Amino acid sequence: MTRAEENYIKTIFHLGGATSQLISTNAIAEEMETKPSSVTDMAKRLADKELVNYVKYQGVSLTVKGVKTALAIIRKHRLWEVFLVKKLDFTWDEVHEVAEQLEHIKSEKLIDQLDALLDFPKYDPHGDPIPSKTGEFKERDKQLLSELPVHAKGVCVGVKDTSSAFLRFLDKNKIALGHTITILDKEDFDDSLRIQIDGRELQISNQIATNLYVKKE
Secondary structure, X not given: OOHHHHHXXXXXXXXXXXXXXXXXXXXXXXXXXXXXHHHHHHHHHHHHOOOEEEEOOOEEEEOHHHHHHHHHHHHHHHXXXXXXXXXXXXOXXXXXXXXXXHOOOOOHHHHHHHHHHOOOOOEOOOOOEOOOOOOOOOOOOOEEHHHOOOOOEEEEEEEOOOOHHHHHHHHHOOOOOOOEEEEEEEOOOOOOEEEEEOOEEEEEOHHHHOOEEEEEO
């Protein structure tokens, strides 16, 4: 597979998961910042390789082979992110773009040994699950911070937005995975939150709260 084909497979998985739900070419084009006509051409190519089901004017879904391929790519990406943070002292806002390049390495032996070197991690630095070699993974029990009621408490277990700007904001405000967050108050006007985290009080916007995953205590 080419790098472009792998990127399409991964994008389709992120949009639709392992379901048979058809993802529109427009949705894929928007996600990949390309033209719908280019998506259609790629969809036909991937269908020829039995990686997707393509229905004209309706969209695409991954085949069983396509899902397996997507999970293998995602596994490599997330393992490389763990390696970059744990072994090379990258920060969590630096790893995504580098892992985007490393995920296309073909050597299965390299990835298996990387997994073993890292002691078979279950989650990447952003809290996302890492598929096993056989494609198995378990999603964390989580919900968005914005969904918690006032006075509820939860442990931060992941981020929805993995952009460098958002992760730098979290670092600046000392919000990290594993921290316990308590909802002290919620503004009716804009749904912004006053929270307590690590002994500190902080006011955050609804946009921030809808991009933080917590496990309710």
